[in-house]
Amino acid sequence: xxxxxxxxxxxxxxxxxxxxxxxxxxxxxxxxxxxxxxxxxxxxxxxxxxxxxxxxxxxxxxxxxxxxxxxxxxxxxxxxxxxxxxxxxxxxxxxxxxxxxxxxxxxxxxxxxxxxxxxxxxxxxxxxxxxxxxxxxxxxxxxxxxxxxxxxxxxxxxxxxxxxxxxxxxxxxxxxxxxxxxxxxxxxxxxxxxxxxxxxxxxxxxxxxxxxxxxxxxxxxxxxxxxxxxxxxxxxxxxxxxxxxxxxxxxxxxxxxxxxxxxxxxxxxxxxxxxxxxxxxxxxxxxxxxxxx
Numbered sequence: 167x168x169x170x171x172x173x174x175x176x177x178x179x180x181x182x183x184x185x186x187x188x189x190x191x192x193x194x195x196x197x198x199x200x201x202x203x204x205x206x207x208x209x210x211x212x213x214x215x216x217x218x219x220x221x222x223x224x225x226x227x228x229x230x231x232x233x234x235x236x237x238x239x240x241x242x243x244x245x246x247x248x249x250x251x252x253x254x255x256x257x258x259x260x261x262x263x264x265x266x267x268x269x270x271x272x273x274x275x276x277x278x279x280x281x282x283x284x285x286x287x288x289x290x291x292x293x294x295x296x297x298x299x300x301x302x303x304x305x306x307x308x309x310x311x312x313x314x315x316x317x318x319x320x321x322x323x324x325x326x327x328x329x330x331x332x333x334x335x336x337x338x339x340x341x342x343x344x345x346x347x348x349x350x351x352x353x354x355x356x357x358x359x360x361x362x363x364x365x366x367x368x369x370x371x372x373x374x375x376x377x378x379x380x381x382x383x384x385x386x387x388x389x390x391x392x393x394x395x396x397x398x399x400x401x402x403x404x405x406x407x408x409x410x411x412x413x414x415x416x417x418x419x420x421x422x423x424x425x426x427x428x429x430x431x432x433x434x435x436x437x438x439x440x441x442x443x444x445x446x447x448x449x450x451x452x453x454x455x456x457x458x459x
Contacts, residue, residue, distance in 0.1 A: 323359070323457040324455065325357050325457050326357075326359065326452050326453070327454075327455050328345055328430060328449075328451075329412050329451035331430075333347050334346055335348060335357045335458065336357060336452075337353065337356055338356045338357075338390045341390055342387060342434065343381060343390065343435040344430075344434055344435065345434075348458050351459065355458075355459040357459070358459045359375060360374040361373060364403075364421065365393070365403050365404050366400040366401040366403075366404040366421050367404050367406065367421050370404050370407070371405055371418075372404055373403075373405075376459075379391055379393075380392075380403040382402035383402050383423075383436075384402060386436050387435070388428060388437070391403075401421055402420075402422065404420075404422075405420060406418070408427070411447050412451045414453055415453050416451070416454070417447075417452075418450075420437050423437060425439055426440070427440060427450045429446065429449040431449065438450075
């Protein structure tokens with residue numbers, strides 16, 4: 167008779183009396199936990215996305231206000247731009263070298279690019295006093311007054327005298343215009359010019375030498391050159407009279423470099439940008455007087 171092995175009961179109870187629940191599929195609790203975790207992850211992601219979208223909206227909504235405040239402020243350009251009413255700005259308007267009021271020309275030119283700098287060895291603010299400029303050799307046709315008015319030469323021929331060096335005149339030497347004291351007859355002839363209507367602007371002026379050349383700036387240095395008929399030459403040789411702070415004197419502004427005026431430095435005539443200083447105003451102030459020759 168074969169031996170028979172007793173089979174364990176189909177659902178043995180544990181020692182504590184607990185028996186597994188056979189009515190539920192295995193792993194259901196783990197599925198619930200995984201589902202809950204997935205739902206929590208999705209909710210967290212949606213919340214993060216909503217917050218990230220809301221932050222740029224706040225920034226962009228604040229943007230126009232900040233931009234408007236910036237536009238209303240001074241800004242770099244407006245801060246650096248001189249005010250139209252700034253008394254320290256370069257002189258404007260006309261000065262009566264003739265009955266016609268000179269006006270600044272708007273023509274432009276691609277003239278010289280070198281810049282000449284330096285200061286006259288003897289010029290000083292103390293020497294830039296109007297009281298030291300006394301008439302010499304001929305009448306100065308301008309009328310004195312507050313702010314200074316230009317003078318009208320008695321003839322078309324004239325000599326140009328410095329305000330702060332009243333014994334020195336414009337003088338053509340080796341092709342350049344310098345500030346020299348008159349010596350002999352030849353020197354006086356080279357210090358005498360004919361004032362004509364500006365080659366580039368008839369309300370401004372050009373200076374012609376006795377041998378038919380014109381005073382023009384090149385590399386910002388004033389020199390005497392023959393007229394080549396070009397537009398550049400005409401502009402380089404045209405200067406507009408502006409009001410000087412010295413009675414009977416004028417400042418001469420370049421027609422194609424507005425804001426640059428003729429002044430002497432180291433007794434050399436050159437074109438220099440306006441500077442708000444007594445020395446500059448004295449070095450750039452000249453009186454047109456009767457011709458030396």
